[in-house]
Amino acid sequence: MSQKNLNVQNKTHKFLLDKLKDKRTLRIYKKFEKNLKVRKSAIVAVSGGPDSLALSFLTKIYSLKKSLDVKYFLVDHRLRINSTIEAKSVQKLLKNFYINLNILTWKGSKPEKNIQSISRDKRYKLLIKKANKFRIKNILLGHHLDDLFENFFIRILRGSGLNGLVSLDRETQRDTVNLIRPLLEINKNDLVYLSKYVFGSYVNDPSNENDKFKRVKVRNFINQLGLEGLDKNKLFLTIRNLKLANENIKHYVEENLEKNITILSTKDKLILKKNFFSHSDEVVFRSFTEILKIIGKKYYPVRGKKIDKILQSIKAKSSFKLTLGGCVIKKVNDTIIVSKET
Structure with missing residues (x-):
């Protein structure tokens, strides 16, 4: 210059x-x-x-x-x-x-x-x-x-x-x-x-x-x-308080993902341990959503209604095989396997 x-x-x-x-x-x-x-x-x-x-x-x-x-x-x-x-x-x-x-x-x-x-x-x-x-x-x-x-x-x-x-x-x-x-x-x-x-x-x-x-x-x-008369300062505080509550839930989701899944050698397949489902509905819902993003290699999560249906099937059925979010979800007896759809 x-x-x-x-x-x-x-x-x-x-x-x-x-x-x-x-x-x-x-x-x-x-x-x-x-x-x-x-x-x-x-x-x-x-x-x-x-x-x-x-x-x-x-x-x-x-x-x-x-x-x-x-x-x-x-x-x-x-x-x-x-x-x-x-x-x-x-x-x-x-x-x-x-x-x-x-x-x-x-x-x-x-x-x-x-x-x-x-x-x-x-x-x-x-x-x-x-x-x-x-x-x-x-x-x-x-x-x-x-x-x-x-x-x-x-x-x-x-x-x-x-x-x-x-x-x-x-x-x-x-x-x-x-x-x-x-x-x-x-x-x-x-x-x-x-x-x-x-x-x-x-x-x-x-x-x-x-x-x-x-x-x-x-x-x-x-x-x-x-x-x-909406007070935006109070609305901001409300959102901030909700964020704090959300961060607390995220902690339990991360803990659930760390302790209660077994990733197989291919890294495109995992097994959910029984304790995966022992948490609150919200923690299980978010944990399962993250698993579909990870295995399906998607940036955006699957819609909530579809996640709810899968979780209901897991509770109600002894065995099934479904596809969602680029993943295959399979239940055999009490074992849940999530793998990449090919």
Whole structure:
């Protein structure tokens, strides 16, 4: 890098660091820094909206303070006519702040149903592919406090159990890559403020206003509850308490998986010990769900109703053979064998 470009970069970094002189910005950054414990390289998932732009700024400051290598990627889904133009405009905007944004394009046919969930899955696959290429283990996502609330109510509508209700965790793992959400305790209004204050603008995705999507309907419902007196601070405490209860159940699930299964030499087959079923229904249900994910080599769990039917069959029948989630579940007398479906 030439001396001239180096001077410009240093001035830009000073400009960004000087933004912390603003009290509200500093408060947001301190909360962000407290919730992010990354000490190695990371990828930041950018969309161009206020959440991800705020994440880009906060991560840039974090990387300057911690001397980390951070890479920024935006997935152009090409679901809208202007998506590529918008992606390039975000790239140009961030370049002014010495944030090098790379654009990944989703090529091929696009879905007509379940658009948001399929697009999210594709986005993760593209980002994880890049993470593996650069041997990076951490991807930072822009999910925030309002997303936590929306996810909670969406799962209620689906009839989810405790694990589903609190499923938006600060850190999860997918294909050996850590998906980290350092904004989960920061509300949307703060992120909008930060984006306007630092960058001056952000991309508005019209799908965020389209109430044909369940998430938008839930968002509008929560806003209406706010007008009726919903205390979001108390809702956050409720979700946090549920998470604590959920972690306690996870402990017993891990213990059950450690003590009460025998993995055979092929590692594609295991036998459940009799004590596997001696725990509470919830622990048995989750333990069995994890087994199907492990043996079936699936990221997403099998639907709960199907798990319930299998567990009922185990209790009621002396022998059977069923397939579910890429697995063969077989009962012979009192022995339960789970193997990979071939």
